[in-house]
Amino acid sequence: MILKAAETVFAEAGFGGATMQLIADMAGLPKANLHYYFATKEALYRAVVERIFRIWLTAANVMDDAAGPAEGIGAYIDAKLEISRRHANGSKVWASEVMHGAPVIQDYLETTLRDWTAGRAAVIRRWIAEGKMAEVNPEHLLYMLWASTQHYADFGHQIEVLNGGPLSEADWTAAKASVKEIILRGIGALPPS
Structure with missing residues (x-):
């Protein structure tokens, strides 16, 4: 409850505009209770950022044991789009x-994210070596996957305006299918249509 409230306030007001009182109000708690769990705004902010980061890292585990890119990257796209749907504010805070x-998560970028990216790039290189996909730069493929899936969270307002309202269940299903089709066909992981 606290992290969800903080996620919303940080996404809407930014770190500088967020206050512990605003977060406490959003969570429906006295400010003293909030300080019991998080002594400072910085500690709470870091917890929000760590939460979305862990969710994203877990989503990518589907790539590790997948038979190939269609299965692994396809499942990763599904997972990332579902995260954009269910954790849009966390994605906005990260962005x-x-x-x-x-300023707060540089250590994650230099350690955990760098190591994670190297591990997923190795999986992609293996699929390339096995002839299961086109020879592409694995890091740039990962950047493209992040951009195309997180766009639905980070620019959700723009998508809603262009869509004429929030995405329906059918719209989310179509988005997943379209992003997978475009990317997987583009990297040669699907047979020609």
Whole structure:
């Protein structure tokens, strides 16, 4: 409850505009209770950023044992789009943090994310070597996957305006199918249509 409330306030107000009182109000708690769990706004912010980061890292586990890119990257796209749907504010907080030079999470970028990216790039290189997909730069493929899936969270307002309202269940299903089709066909992981 606290992390969800903080996620919303940080996404809407940014780190500088967020206050512990706003977060406490959003969570329906006295401010003293909030401070019991998180002594500072910085500690709470870091917990929000760590939460979305862990969710994203877990989503990518589907790639590790997948038979090939159609299965692994396809499942990863599904998972990432579902995260954009269910954790849009967490994604927005992460995006804002990175756009501001990652003052709080630079250590994650230099360690955990770098190691994670190297591990997923190795999986992609293996699929390339096995002839299961076109020879592409694995890191740039990962950047493209992040951009195309997180766009639905980070620019959700724009999508809703262009869609004429929030995406329906059918719209989310179509988005997943379209993103997978475009990317998987583009990297040669699907047979020609």
